Amino acid sequence: MKENYSKVYRHRWWTLAVIAISVLVVVLDSTIVNIALPTLQREMNTTQSELQWIINSYILVFGSLMLTTGSLGDRFGRKRLLQAGICIFAGASAAAAFASTGGWLILWRAVMGIGGAMILPSTLAIITSVFPENERGRAIGLWAGLNGIGIALGPILGGLIIDKLDWHWIFLINLPVAAVAIISGFFLIPDSKDSHPRKIDIPGTLFSAVGLAGLTYGLIQSGRDGWSDTLVIVSFISAAVFFTLFILWERRTAHPVIELSFFKNRRFSAGVGAVCLMALAMTGVSFGLTLYMQFVQQYTALETGIRFIPLAAGVMLGSGTSHRMVSRFGTTWIVVSGFIGAAVMAGLASLWKTDTPYWNIGVILSGFGFFLGYIAAPATTAVMSSLSGDRAGIGSAMNTVGRMISGSIGIAVVGSILSEVYSTSFREAVALTAGIPAAITEVAGDSVGAAVVAAQLLPPETGNIITEIARQSFMDGWQITTLITCGVSVIGAFFIMQFMPARAGK
Structure with missing residues (x-):
């Protein structure tokens, strides 16, 4: 037994590297597919509804099964669940690459959601079981930082694939990554599960x-x-x-799926709350950021992906160094500083204009990423360290479900506000401008993307007027959404000050 634990401990950083590759499979796919949607519409003749469900079928299945798979990993073994999830994800990716219609693509994206729901809870639970408590914060920080790298790498790879290859490769790219994760994981990831498995x-x-x-x-x-x-x-x-x-x-x-007594632990409850508030806060910026880059700043998909690098670098730096600050000052003040820093960055982002230079944008994005790292890694560590190793899978699932649901709420609410402010500002501006056809106003008033496309069909003089009005109207909505991010971040800081114990056991 001692010899087995010694082997696990010696290989722990290699295990983390394999875990990072496994996470990369999921994170890369979600960001690459988003970049490829316009191409899928052109080449597969998909409807707008089918495009939405190419994304949403994955999210729906992924979110629905997260608690279930977290609990199953605790019972049957996290390594087993992880490897099975990667196999399902890779197989569905291969099928999606050769889908002939939008309907088939939606089906295989749903199957990929099953695989993704098996992968993510397992990775964090394995880290918790492999690393001793004094190293766990650093390991989770690196795990969170590598998520940030995947978020930035996805749009870049997606842009390159669309520019140089064809859409099939947005799914085929998952296969070699999955193969490396499966083979290396077989040798380097130890199995772990609840030592006293419960009935399902x-x-x-x-x-x-x-x-x-x-x-x-x-x-x-x-x-x-x-x-x-x-x-x-x-x-x-x-x-x-x-x-x-x-x-x-x-x-x-x-034999509950979730022991409700978990929530009596203040570090667990505050950690889950911090992750949820962080997801709510970041949607104000992340939801509109791609639109701002492509339709207001007029970058291509690939150029937009490259310009996300400072955000990812900030997340990596913040997550990777947060454990040292936590050991010195305690969880409470580091997470509070993360929320306050995010509020400041969101406030600065609300001042952006249609022609803001990229150096300004890049500095703010890197700062925003850094402070998100100061929230995500310590809060996740607080959640996972609050539970026994036997229940790490369900703890990881709770952490992921909270982030996903909060992010979905944020997108729904913030997206509605951004759309409403844009439409109102656009129509008010057009009403004061002579010579704009009513039919164009109706179409272009829907979104900044629709306005840019519509403007290309008009004479240059009229098209330029429409584009400029749309860009400025978008900035009106952007200001509101970033200020919402600022407000939610301030609430997060007060929440953590009130409820998060500085250290375990307090």
């Missing part, structure tokens, strides 16, 4: 999966059909019903 909580698993599916679907559809849409309301009501059933069942069953 089938009712709790079903209640949580259906509740998460209803909530995720409602958030997805609200961004397209509005909050008052009947199907959106029914989705939210069904989510509330199944979450209520889930909580009532978990309180009475002897």
